[in-house]
Amino acid sequence: MTDAHTTGPFIAAIDQGTTSSRCIVFDKDGRIVSVDQKEHEQIFPKPGWVEHDAAEIWTNVQEVVAGAIEKAGITSADVKAIGITNQRETTLLWDKNTGEPVHNAIVWQDTRTDALCKELGRNVGQDRFRRETGLPLASYFAGPKARWLLDNVEGLRERAERGEILFGTMDSWVIWNLTGGVDGGVHVTDVTNASRTMLMNLHTMEWDDKILQSMEVPAAILPEIRSSAEVYGLAKGGALDGIPVASALGDQQAALFGQTCYSKGEAKSTYGTGTFMLMNTGDEPVNSYNGLLTTVGYRIGDQKAVYALEGSIAVTGSLVQWMRDQMGLINSAAEIETLASSVDDNGGAYFVPAFSGLFAPYWRSDARGVIAGLTRYVTKAHIARAVLEATAWQTREITDAMTKDSGVELTALKVDGGMTSNNLLMQTLSDFLDAPVVRPMVAETTCLGAAYAAGLAVGFWPDTDALRANWRRAAEWTPRMDADKRDREYKSWLKAVERTMGWLDEEN
Numbered sequence: 315m316t317d318a319h320t321t322g323p324f325i326a327a328i329d330q331g332t333t334s335s336r337c338i339v340f341d342k343d344g345r346i347v348s349v350d351q352k353e354h355e356q357i358f359p360k361p362g363w364v365e366h367d368a369a370e371i372w373t374n375v376q377e378v379v380a381g382a383i384e385k386a387g388i389t390s391a392d393v394k395a396i397g398i399t400n401q402r403e404t405t406l407l408w409d410k411n412t413g414e415p416v417h418n419a420i421v422w423q424d425t426r427t428d429a430l431c432k433e434l435g436r437n438v439g440q441d442r443f444r445r446e447t448g449l450p451l452a453s454y455f456a457g458p459k460a461r462w463l464l465d466n467v468e469g470l471r472e473r474a475e476r477g478e479i480l481f482g483t484m485d486s487w488v489i490w491n492l493t494g495g496v497d498g499g500v501h502v503t504d505v506t507n508a509s510r511t512m513l514m515n516l517h518t519m520e521w522d523d524k525i526l527q528s529m530e531v532p533a534a535i536l537p538e539i540r541s542s543a544e545v546y547g548l549a550k551g552g553a554l555d556g557i558p559v560a561s562a563l564g565d566q567q568a569a570l571f572g573q574t575c576y577s578k579g580e581a582k583s584t585y586g587t588g589t590f591m592l593m594n595t596g597d598e599p600v601n602s603y604n605g606l607l608t609t610v611g612y613r614i615g616d617q618k619a620v621y622a623l624e625g626s627i628a629v630t631g632s633l634v635q636w637m638r639d640q641m642g643l644i645n646s647a648a649e650i651e652t653l654a655s656s657v658d659d660n661g662g663a664y665f666v667p668a669f670s671g672l673f674a675p676y677w678r679s680d681a682r683g684v685i686a687g688l689t690r691y692v693t694k695a696h697i698a699r700a701v702l703e704a705t706a707w708q709t710r711e712i713t714d715a716m717t718k719d720s721g722v723e724l725t726a727l728k729v730d731g732g733m734t735s736n737n738l739l740m741q742t743l744s745d746f747l748d749a750p751v752v753r754p755m756v757a758e759t760t761c762l763g764a765a766y767a768a769g770l771a772v773g774f775w776p777d778t779d780a781l782r783a784n785w786r787r788a789a790e791w792t793p794r795m796d797a798d799k800r801d802r803e804y805k806s807w808l809k810a811v812e813r814t815m816g817w818l819d820e821e822n
């Protein structure tokens with residue numbers, strides 16, 4: 315319910331995430347008025363494959379929108395705009411005339427396009443993709459996933475070439491359905507999501523014809539690329555009928571925006587299923603020589619785009635889920651903190667969760683997970699500690715790369731996401747980074763960023779200065795670790811990382 319001090323109007327944000335979809339209603343001070351959330355099924359058809367049922371996701375989105383509006387005790391008339399944010403790279407093709415997905419969505423973590431990426435690397439060359447799109451050739455991105463679907467779903471390429479099929483990441487799917495679907499839905503994406511397809515030219519912000527040819531993806535299926543904050547259309551039907559759909563940002567870029575990282579050099583790190591650190595690099599793309607991605611941070615209406623450097627870590631919160639669901643070592647995600655706190659250290663064990671290969675800074679799809687340093691001394695509590703340390707060490711590797719690429723020394727790290735409720739993890743992070751770690755009052759920065767962008771698009775907030783004023787510190791952790799110990803343990807971590815590599819043979 316709305317609290318006594320909160321009066322409308324409001325902005326609603328939809329976050330279509332990897333494990334769940336949620337809708338949050340925000341007031342003008344950026345405070346949360348209501349939340350509704352629903353998980354969807356994770357489908358693992360083969361080792362390394364991860365899929366989502368896009369129809370289930372759309373049903374959940376409709377339910378959480380209705381749920382959040384009801385919990386806020388408001389009507390659509392109180393909502394000025396809807397913002398969209400989403401898990402990035404997850405790829406869907408659907409029939410324009412029926413609205414039916416032609417296949418499950420292929421999720422960003424899925425590694426089935428690894429062989430295709432290797433082949434593209436041999437035939438077209440790594441460098442050309444990186445130069446035009448800012449991304450290394452890797453199974454993570456949407457373009458190769460679209461190509462896989464076109465090559466593997468019977469008759470799909472012919473239907474696509476006849477103009478019957480639409481491609482989209484989850485932003486496009488949600489916006490198309492929200493604005494009417496088969497009944498006039500708009501087929502758009504924003505620059506941040508498009509920058510993760512490996513099909514958009516990072517400099518022109520348009521689909522790159524030569525890359526499309528190399529990837530064998532027909533231009534006819536692609537959405538129009540728009541800014542991150544503008545009115546794409548009006549919602550048709552449902553709890554927010556008639557309300558402008560006014561922003562779209564990939565979830566990590568939305569978190570950058572919600573954390574108010576509007577100046578060059580400002581950075582945030584989001585701890586959810588995976589972990590993603592983004593640094594605002596201003597209005598020019600910065601090339602990475604240390605394994606980071608060059609990506610679009612956001613673009614507000616017709617203003618210049620803001621670029622970012624990104625360090626992507628595939629497995630962090632999902633390792634905690636794996637400990638709970640596959641290993642049964644804990645009953646809830648929060649329990650990992652209690653278990654890990656029952657011992658003083660990792661007992662010599664290092665856990666490198668290369669479940670989807672290694673993302674930044676290595677981009678090694680032939681890597682697979684290892685637990686190194688095992689002896690009979692090691693207990694499940696030590697493993698729990700190693701699980702949390704894995705998130706912190708992986709972040710350390712990213713911040714090292716970020717400093718090398720940007721020349722900006724880390725003075726403090728702004729964090730958000732589900733894992734930041736873990737105090738032991740946040741302290742360990744500060745220790746391993748040797749820098750303060752700060753969490754804002756609203757930890758739901760992903761939704762907040764989408765709400766901010768939508769609010770700017772409809773004049774609900776005047777400018778980014780007004781948004782900065784909403785950012786308030788809620789918690790801070792400062793380093794307490796002895797420097798020699800940190801250096802010794804970092805070396806052991808790096809040794810464990812080496813042991814993950816080359817596990818898969820070329821023919822896998």
Ligand SMILES: Nc1ncnc2c1ncn2[C@@H]1O[C@H](COP(=O)(O)OP(=O)(O)O)[C@@H](O)[C@H]1O
Pocket residue numbers: 331332333334585586587588630631632633634635647648649650651731732733735736
């Ligand atoms: N107290 C905790 N300690 C460690 N991990 C946690 C804790 N609470 C939640 N998580 C992890 O955080 C993730 C959920 O965070 P969230 O930001 O909602 O993720 P996403 O947006 O990727 O779905 C899950 O992977 C879960 O395992």
Ligand SMILES: O=P(O)(O)OC[C@H](O)CO
Pocket residue numbers: 330331332333400401402403422564565566586587588
């Ligand atoms: O849905 P999340 O929070 O796990 O984020 C996923 C990322 O966008 C993948 O690139």
